[in-house]
Amino acid sequence: YLNSEATPKGPFVPTKEDYQKVYDEIATKLANETDYDDGSYGPVLVRLAWHASGTYDKETGTGGSNGATMRFAPRHARDFLEPIKAKFPWITYSDLWTLAGAAAIQELGGPTIPWRPGREDKDVAACTPDGRLPDASKDQRHIRDVFGRMGFDDREMVALCGAHALGRAHTDRSGFEGPWDFSPTVFTNEFFRLLVEEKWNQRKWNGPTQFTDKTTSTLMMLPTDIALVKDRSFKQHVERYAKDSDAFFKEFSDAFVKLLELGVPFQSKPEDRFVFKTSE
Ligand code: HIF
Known part of the structure; x- marks a missing residue:
């Protein structure tokens, strides 16, 4: 890719400052x-x-963010990022999507997510088969199948799940409804605290099986979230993160960095990752 900043000697090679x-x-x-x-x-x-x-599969080495081959990229996120891609046309979609996830976690008060570029965009032929992403109506065996296939252990699986402190479910997307906690735009360990301290009852409604908190009946847990306190090995990490926010932030960051790098054939080394400056 050549742009106005390209030197006569060769193509524009973005630096850490460009990614910042x-x-x-x-x-x-x-x-x-x-x-x-x-x-x-x-x-x-x-x-x-x-x-x-x-979508990464450690046995075959297929899937992962390299390629930007996700077929059902959610419209809201794509629309949000399209003007940024237009302004920085040299960045690949797969680098942009992962960088945006890292940026969002930092901007919402989460830990730093060291990140490095190197993903290429591929055409539709490189798409993985459907069905590699998890099904929220299932239990702990399914969580272990899906995240085990990506190469995560129990501790990392639980740490990752803390990201459900953010956002909410929508009936028109997944069929589920509601936020996991009272501050869905702030990255905290609240997901774990509520899982441990709140009593979760099955919601009485026509939608898919989900759980609601006894105190306010306004929050939501998916069956896969509740599975984290049904399983003894998972539960010990849930309890640890509920008590120790620092441990959660540290272990979440490590696991999320690993997630964003699955299957990417980097030329750079892990120590070359960029730590972006969070906005004021
Ligand atoms: Fe989610 N996730 N996720 N998820 N997820 C939803 C929403 C978000 C699963 C199911 C759902 C992870 C793992 C799993 C986020 C981030 C992460 C929804 C609701 C469902 C059903 C979608 C909608 O209706 O809009 C399952 C079964 C997972 C495996 C256990 C990750 C760890 C927690 C990997 C992860 O980072 C975020 C953020 C949202 C909120 C999106 C929003 O629009 O607000």
Whole structure:
């Protein structure tokens, strides 16, 4: 790719500063556009980054964010990022989607998510078969199948699940409804605290099986979320993260960095990752 900043010697090679500019643009747009859901597009960007990455299969080495081959990229997230892609045409979609997820977590008060570029966009032939993303109506065996296929252990699976502190479910998308906690635009360990401290009853409604908190009946847990406290091995990490926010932030960051890098044939080393500056 050649642009105006290209030197006569060769193509434009973006530096950390160039990627920080993309980060800053995402952060500014997140701060300015508060008309969505609970006031932030951040959660939907986190979900985009995870869905782009979560098709990875460690046995075959297929799937993952490299390629931007996700067939059902959610419209809200794509629309949000399209002007940023237009402004920085040198970034690949797969780098942009994952960078946006990392940026959203940092901007919503979460841990830093060190990130590095190197994903290429591929055509539709590289798409993975459908059905690699998890089904929220299932139990702990399914969580272990899906995240085990990506190469995660129990501790990492539970840490990742803390991202459900962000955002909400929508009846017109998944069929489920509601937020997981009272601050769905702030990254916290509330998901774990509520799982442990609240009593969760099955919601009486016509929709799919989901759970609601006894105290306010306004919150939601998916069957896969409740599975985390039904399973003894998972539960010990839920209890630990409910008590220790720092441990959660640290272990979540490590697991999320790993998620965003699955299947990417980087030329760079892990120590070359960029740590972006969060906005003021
Ligand atoms: Fe989610 N997830 N997720 N998820 N997810 C939903 C929404 C979000 C699962 C199911 C759902 C992860 C794992 C799993 C986010 C981030 C992550 C919804 C609701 C469902 C059903 C969608 C809708 O109706 O809009 C299942 C079964 C998972 C495996 C256990 C990750 C760890 C928690 C990997 C992850 O990072 C985010 C953020 C949202 C909120 C999106 C929004 O629009 O607000």
